[in-house]
Amino acid sequence: MYKIKTYNQISVKGLEKFSREKYEVGSDIAHPDAILLRSHKLHGDPLPESVLAVARAGAGVNNVPVEELSQKGIVVFNTPGANANAVKELVLAGLLLGSRGILRGVGYLSTLHDMTDAAELHKLLEDQKKNFAGNELYGKTLGIIGLGAIGSLVADMALALGMKVVGFDPALSIEAAWRLSSQVQKAENMYALLARCDYVSLHVPALPVTKHMINAEALNQAKKGMVLLNFARETIVDPNAIVEALNQGKLKNYVCDFPEPVFYGREDVLALPHIGASTAEAEENCAIMGADQLIEYLENGNIKNSVNFPDVAMARCEGPRIIFSNENVSGVLGQVLSVLADNKVNVLDMMNKSRGNLAYNILDVEQMDNGHVVDAIKQIKHVMAVRLIK
Numbered sequence: 001m002y003k004i005k006t007y008n009q010i011s012v013k014g015l016e017k018f019s020r021e022k023y024e025v026g027s028d029i030a031h032p033d034a035i036l037l038r039s040h041k042l043h044g045d046p047l048p049e050s051v052l053a054v055a056r057a058g059a060g061v062n063n064v065p066v067e068e069l070s071q072k073g074i075v076v077f078n079t080p081g082a083n084a085n086a087v088k089e090l091v092l093a094g095l096l097l098g099s100r101g102i103l104r105g106v107g108y109l110s111t112l113h114d115m116t117d118a119a120e121l122h123k124l125l126e127d128q129k130k131n132f133a134g135n136e137l138y139g140k141t142l143g144i145i146g147l148g149a150i151g152s153l154v155a156d157m158a159l160a161l162g163m164k165v166v167g168f169d170p171a172l173s174i175e176a177a178w179r180l181s182s183q184v185q186k187a188e189n190m191y192a193l194l195a196r197c198d199y200v201s202l203h204v205p206a207l208p209v210t211k212h213m214i215n216a217e218a219l220n221q222a223k224k225g226m227v228l229l230n231f232a233r234e235t236i237v238d239p240n241a242i243v244e245a246l247n248q249g250k251l252k253n254y255v256c257d258f259p260e261p262v263f264y265g266r267e268d269v270l271a272l273p274h275i276g277a278s279t280a281e282a283e284e285n286c287a288i289m290g291a292d293q294l295i296e297y298l299e300n301g302n303i304k305n306s307v308n309f310p311d312v313a314m315a316r317c318e319g320p321r322i323i324f325s326n327e328n329v330s331g332v333l334g335q336v337l338s339v340l341a342d343n344k345v346n347v348l349d350m351m352n353k354s355r356g357n358l359a360y361n362i363l364d365v366e367q368m369d370n371g372h373v374v375d376a377i378k379q380i381k382h383v384m385a386v387r388l389i390k
């Protein structure tokens with residue numbers, strides 16, 4: 001029986017992937033083989049020794065101590081693209097909220113509830129509506145920083161709205177580049193993008209290198225009256241610099257999924273409670289993808305969409321499978337094969353891949369009755385984790 005510990009509200013559609021015969025799933029599991037979570041911050045939580053894998057049902061893994069888990073040979077997954085459409089649609093709402101007097105208009109109307117004469121109300125509104133006028137998106141320029149799963153969908157959407165789109169992504173993957181419309185213009189650097197855009201939307205991961213990338217210096221370069229949207233993470237922007245840029249009129253509005261106390265009471269900040277991925281569809285997509293990836297790893301040792309290990313998939317031969325991870329130094333696989341040879345364990349098929357400092361290996365063997373072979377592999381220098389899958 002495999003045990004899965006869950007955090008946060010995980011869609012039932014994903015949880016149903018774990019069959020009752022093989023899995024025990026719940027939020028109070030004591031010795032889990034794997035963890036399935038959304039935004040729960042794992043940093044600082046005591047991690048049970050039993051954990052083999054962590055799946056983040058979502059894109060950002062800044063709530064998971066990936067480096068620390070890598071050193072223990074624990075595989076960390078995310079679910080790339082599974083909630084991208086949900087975020088894209090909220091960015092559309094953000095663009096409209098940042099352009100038109102929608103929220104202020106609704107707020108104004110809520111102050112008029114004691115007016116009972118309809119004709120008088122309509123007359124007043126016709127007079128006052130000038131206070132809630134805005135701008136159209138059509139023909140304006142949207143800058144997108146980070147052109148991955150979400151950024152590329154936002155680009156397509158903006159082009160369909162008749163906007164011009166400028167992008168900046170120095171780490172764009174080849175796969176993401178293929179997805180991107182040829183109508184997206186490439187900015188030389190982030191400052192060049194900020195200088196020419198009416199709207200800028202941030203879609204980069206929270207990393208040390210992206211921390212406060214939107215700071216006072218960056219905002220000084222911005223086109224006056226720009227609307228900035230942040231549906232990525234709170235750490236990407238310096239909130240005090242945002243306030244200063246709003247006060248100076250550099251920014252017209254800041255629309256974000258990450259409220260901060262310094263934004264309270266400001267009409268020019270439209271902050272939402274981190275609901276970019278909060279749709280039934282996105283929650284299902286993420287939970288199903290996360291569950292499928294955990295099942296494939298636990299039952300077959302195959303890895304897809306890990307953020308720390310390489311993608312590895314090998315069809316099973318009949319018989320047991322040994323999987324092990326090790327520091328990516330030479331000679332480890334050779335020593336493991338010697339242990340198998342010494343114990344007369346015949347290897348039928350094998351695969352070895354590496355990513356950065358980590359190497360991952362799958363060996364299908366003819367038979368292996370002897371539990372002490374796994375223990376012997378564990379003792380080899382640089383081996384981090386070993387598992388026998390029957």
Ligand SMILES: NC(=O)C1=CN([C@@H]2O[C@H](COP(=O)(O)OP(=O)(O)OC[C@H]3O[C@@H](n4cnc5c(N)ncnc54)[C@H](O)[C@@H]3O)[C@@H](O)[C@H]2O)C=CC1
Binds near residue numbers: 081083147210
């Ligand atoms: N508000 C919400 O509920 C949600 C927020 N997010 C956030 O959005 C982020 C992006 O999500 P996806 O598009 O799915 O991820 P992704 O990994 O597909 O795309 C991220 C892109 O950012 C680029 N990038 C990295 N560093 C950069 C830099 N310094 N400058 C410019 N580009 C850079 C990468 O090359 C990549 O193309 C996530 O990491 C997460 O923090 C994601 C989903 C939901």
Ligand SMILES: O=C(O)CCC(=O)C(=O)O
Binds near residue numbers: 038039057058060061
């Ligand atoms: O699970 C959620 O609601 C948060 C989604 C998110 O921020 C992400 O996928 O990075």
